[in-house]
Amino acid sequence: MKDFLELVKARQSDRAYDMTRDVEPEKLERVLEAARLAPSACNAQPWKFVAITDKELSKEVGKATAGLGMNKFAKDAPVQILVVEESANISSLLGGKVKDKHFPLIDVGIAAAHITLAAESEGLGSCILGWFDENKIKSLTGIPAGKRLLLVITIGYSAKPKRTKLRKEKSKVISFNKY
Template identity: 55%
Template structure:
């Protein structure tokens, strides 16, 4: 375990993976970190589908890339795809969301994705969150009910890319105290 700031500094969106398989023990620890993610009213509105079958993984990858726009072709390289499906949340979270005009599962899935990607980094793996996807195609491939939303895909694997320096706005541009 490293300090959290070191972990946050190392975490990046990796788009180049090598052929090494991910050890089962590492995947299980990442999934446990995901399971422990907090959520509004403990609603836990998610299901994670681990796709590690090479043929199915490539079909899922095809549903995330665009020939016309020329992006996301790297998704076939990653040995594991975690398909994050939004599930129904509990009554308390639904009522709170209605009262406040918020859809709390969106926040919950963001927290889940952070837990997964940071746990992957801690395990020495690369990851990338992919939001551009053909939801209908993925639903069909994985037999996901039409009533469920495929929120995102998270790639996992050993990265072949080097660590990049983070380019971020200065803290004074993103943080203020007591007023906007």
């Protein structure tokens, strides 16, 4: 458990990448395999991961994440992983209706966590982005108009040293047996 907690402590949202270093294909394959193996409600696996490794396309996708002064760094990330919502299976959909939850959104969040932790374990930085021009990225990458692009995750070698994590105190976010 100590190794896992050290990995979690080390993982951060990197917003500057070393543009002189490419992500090795075997490392990216392992990161994507971690995403593929993520758990999902009723094993629906309601996702498709589109790895953008072409330098020019990655730069264009990165530019499509910038807006209102946000995410300017994304154009410098060597890899962008696009997380697209796919149809859930009938069990997940029916369960979601009964419980008033859209399980694919939860499932994608779990897969994103797998991606970022796997990247960290490979010595790579990452950042999960939810602010982007969805239609522009779909146009650039051929994602069908009827699909939802939920997240863009940048991957690359961090250009900055690790920061100290700022988190709420345990007593503010954890309790036992009662709220």
